[in-house]
Amino acid sequence: MSARRLVGLAAVFALATGAPVLAQDSLPPAPYAYRQLDDPAQEAKAQALMETLRCLKCQSQSIADSDASMAGDMRNEVRQRIAKGEDPEAIRQWLIARYGDYVTYTPQVKPLTWPLFAAPVVFLGLAALLLRGRFRRTRTRAGGGEKA
Template sequence: MARVLSLLAVLAVLLGALPLQAQNDLPPAPYAYKQLDDPAQEAAAQKLMETLRCLKCQSQSIADSDAPMAGDMRHQVRSRIAAGEDPEAIRSWLIDRYGDYVSYAPRVTATTWPLFALPLVLLALGLLIMLRRFGGPK
């Protein structure tokens, strides 16, 4: 009975992995590796892609990454720029879809302002401690 259960478990794992493998076998999106015909549009797309983080890679932009997800994101950027959409609107759409992590230039929002303020508070606290400790003549 235990052997049958272990075989069923292995079968379930293998069958569960088939959809994942099928996703990897899909061809890349049309603009994942193909540049736009208009040099000005391609330059705008490259500039934007260099400021967006690949969600699968460690510290690579979608312009530099070979991950399939980065290719899909490059396709989205290029096709939207080719359609005449503003790069900042595309950035906002990607941030809304994937979160602030996708951008190398994070926005200051109600939830992120402490991350920007904390270094200043720590610096002021350090200066205050230094002035009290070494400040006056003895």
């Protein structure tokens, strides 16, 4: 391979691997992303709500635990709304409307999701019926078979 081609490949590699670094946030974090509210009661409400909201970037952490910039923005939004006196449930509903049901750890029963809540009950009922029939047959065989 020629030196010119190697330099070209190295340049392409550098651009491809350096692009994610360039895409990082250059804005400073939101004011309440890492700073608590002055009123302890309001901060407690905000903290309780943030622990029930999922970080959309991390997906396995709440926004209270995540260091992702998006979680910081969501913490800021929650704290600002709590400071204005907004109800935590209203804030949750606003975030669900904006980001979808996935943002909350508390699933909601809706026409689309009710089968998810009903399926375990149906499966337990089927299992109970199958086991009941199985034990009846076993008891009949163990009891001496058929009656004359």
